[in-house]
Amino acid sequence: MQFKNRRETGIVLADVLLKAWKGQKSLDDYSFKFLDLRDLRVVQASKSNRTFLEHKIHTHEVKIESDEIELAAELAYPEKCKGWIIFSHGSGSTKNSPRNIQIARSLNQIGFGTLLFDLLTEEESKSRDHVFDIELLAWRLSIATRWLRSRMEWKNLPIGYFGASTGAAAALQACAFFEANIFAIVSRGGRPDLARGLEKIRCPVLLLVGGQDHEVLELNETAATHIGHCIIKVVLGAGHLFEEPGTLDQVSHFSRAWFEHLVDRQDHKPLPPKPFSAHRE
Numbered sequence: 001m002q003f004k005n006r007r008e009t010g011i012v013l014a015d016v017l018l019k020a021w022k023g024q025k026s027l028d029d030y031s032f033k034f035l036d037l038r039d040l041r042v043v044q045a046s047k048s049n050r051t052f053l054e055h056k057i058h059t060h061e062v063k064i065e066s067d068e069i070e071l072a073a074e075l076a077y078p079e080k081c082k083g084w085i086i087f088s089h090g091s092g093s094t095k096n097s098p099r100n101i102q103i104a105r106s107l108n109q110i111g112f113g114t115l116l117f118d119l120l121t122e123e124e125s126k127s128r129d130h131v132f133d134i135e136l137l138a139w140r141l142s143i144a145t146r147w148l149r150s151r152m153e154w155k156n157l158p159i160g161y162f163g164a165s166t167g168a169a170a171a172l173q174a175c176a177f178f179e180a181n182i183f184a185i186v187s188r189g190g191r192p193d194l195a196r197g198l199e200k201i202r203c204p205v206l207l208l209v210g211g212q213d214h215e216v217l218e219l220n221e222t223a224a225t226h227i228g229h230c231i232i233k234v235v236l237g238a239g240h241l242f243e244e245p246g247t248l249d250q251v252s253h254f255s256r257a258w259f260e261h262l263v264d265r266q267d268h269k270p271l272p273p274k275p276f277s278a279h280r281e
Helices: 014-021 041-048 098-108 134-149 166-177 214-224 247-263
Strands: 009-011 034-036 058-065 070-077 083-088 112-117 159-164 182-188 205-210 230-235
Touching: 058 134, 070 098, 070 134, 083 098, 083 134, 083 166, 083 247, 098 112, 098 159, 098 247, 112 134, 134 159, 134 166, 159 166, 159 247, 166 182, 182 247, 205 214, 205 247, 214 230, 230 247
Parallel strands: 083 112, 083 159, 159 182, 182 205, 205 230
Antiparallel strands: 009 034, 058 070, 070 112
């Protein structure tokens, strides 16, 4: 299954999120259509229609503890926190991933708390079997989610996931099997093909893929057909790690728009199942 002019065309958020930023419609009201990926009206909208909060950002190094494991983590949150985004890093990375930290800080500035944590212990991270054990990574993400929900000051705030590479697979699988009440997911250069239970996911999913990351793009296209509420956004000129100038900024812009719009849903109960419905050519 191929998109028309896959390197230059995809299911784009521009018209959808431009209106969403203005609060005109709910996500289910939109019919998605193909647009040129160079249309960055959402980026422009994020600059003109929203202003960053000036809150002080509090950061704390913490330990996520359960009966079975202790994991190093960093909490960052503004004075008035409207929701949490938990980051699930990719293989070979840690909570100190500079790319994830950059995106987390941009989310902090619009009112989200962020939790970055090590999915594996230092010893576990030396084993390739553990690094690619999506079942284990998804369970660790669930442990972190339940730990965050157990803190009384944030008990009732909505939680979303941001995953990169294999961490995105872990986020999707955790949502499918362990944490149904996730309000939204963003995947950056993710491997959703490694996740089980995609058809069980009941929250909106944004798959961000580099235009030069051809193999991963094909894997995302195929996986998207199994996710009921899903949009693929191709970032032109970006490779798998989004190292090219300006590409990570685009990831930040679209992630902020996605989470900010969806956190305002009146409730965050799992969405009803429905077939993949985005238009293709």
